[in-house]
Amino acid sequence: MIGFGKVRMVRTVVDGVLQEQEDEAIRRAGYIHLYGVAEMSALLAARRGLDAVTASVAGMLHDIYTCRTGLRLLHAPSGAEDARVILRDLGVFSQEEQQRIHSAILRHSDKERVDDPYDELLKDADVLQHYLHDPTQSFPPATARRIRNVTAELGLPAVEVRVSETKPTAQAGSISLRARLADVAEELARQPLVGDENQSGPDVWPLIRYFPGARRDQGWDWCASFVYHCAVQAGPILPIRYPGVSCRFAAVLAWLEWARLPEIGFFHPADEPGFAPERGDLIVYDRLVSSAEHDHIGVVLDRDDCTLVAAEGNVSNRSGVFRRDRFLQVNGFIRVEDSYRYSWP
Ligand SMILES: [Fe+2]
CATH class of the missing domain: 1.10.3210 (Hypothetical protein af1432)
Structure with missing residues (x-):
């Protein structure tokens, strides 16, 4: 049979x-x-x-x-x-x-x-x-x-x-989604989280466990998993892979592709006139930790005219808070609307 x-x-x-x-x-x-x-x-x-x-x-x-x-x-x-x-x-x-x-x-x-x-x-x-x-x-x-x-x-x-009685729709908290995301990312980044020699271990496992193939004894470059974990903790709540996007949110590319979808539209290129990054935006870098495009992602915490402060995972296998040039190596920003809720037709 x-x-x-x-x-x-x-x-x-x-x-x-x-x-x-x-x-x-x-x-x-x-x-x-x-x-x-x-x-x-x-x-x-x-x-x-x-x-x-x-x-x-x-x-x-x-x-x-x-x-x-x-x-x-x-x-x-x-x-x-x-x-x-x-x-x-x-x-x-x-x-x-x-x-x-x-x-x-x-x-x-x-x-x-x-x-x-x-x-x-x-x-x-x-x-x-x-x-x-x-x-x-x-x-x-x-x-x-x-x-x-x-x-x-x-x-x-x-x-x-x-x-059962229909549950009333959960009221959004008084703190905005992006503010919550930044708070969670900042707290985790400052701990800091440190990966073991296989980019996993007790600090990193909670960030990668969402994704198929994750193992306690073998991880991967985990900056995007860090952002996904912060999103699960604080919003925006997303599935591990967005329908129509070519990879899972464990990869920086998934965040870019998702934000650029016509029905999402959250992406802002680094040189977009009039766009000023804010706390809680996601920041996507090019060639920051390697020679590849969109090779790193973090969560914006603060900025001034020349520099940005971001909470990031997996910078040399550690999380941290980093101050960087406002434009150098920046691909763009993802600003998730506070009212955003995942839905799929
Ligand atoms: Fe079921």
Whole structure:
């Protein structure tokens, strides 16, 4: 059974991720939920005439980012990137299978929206597993609706689903997003964080652990990971990779490409007339630590007419606060709007 062989291969990867998770509660919840959703997905695929292997693998991988990192925030788009890397490395899934699984995981948190058949299948399998695991818990209205619909589709007697009250939207704090980002970056930069001989270790691991392939004993040039970590702590909240951008936020290029997207538009070239960098802007350098373009990034803390002060990670494998020439080696700035929230259509 060739198709089922692929399911077994993914199980081996999933087991590996779960076994590495130190938090017992996350590990246990991972086994129950990922495999539970995989089996609900296979059931719904049979019911809907869809491919059971694609559905089952999407189910198995849909919360893999949370199981790997322990983080739930934006786990759908970040998990889609984790799944993409896993499927690419296994090398046995067709482009179509990879695309369907990626799309389903990317969209699975949005239970209110109706998407493509495999996206819908994963959302329904997800809510069904949550419901069957504990039918006494309360669910948001859109999830409760799905539970009623999917159980009816399976011919089960009408079920009673508790509906939770809609949570009020979180109020933005009084401190602006860019101010928070700068505060976090400054604090971390001043500690300082110091990498071990493999650019990892206890100080650097928290910065790189978000990204697939991160290892406690082997890191990478971590200036962009430093900025991403500050963003996760303080905002803007971003998934590990932005859809349509060629690499993950562990690379400076990802920040540049993201900021230059027409729908984002946060990039300001170094020589833009009238633009004056402010605390909380990101600063991208060219040829600062190597001979390459966009080879370094930091967070602006302060400036005067001639110099800039920035909090940066991985300057000779240490974080720090640096005063530099206002224009020398500067590619440009990224000014994230305070009202920015990640969303993907
Ligand atoms: Fe889930």
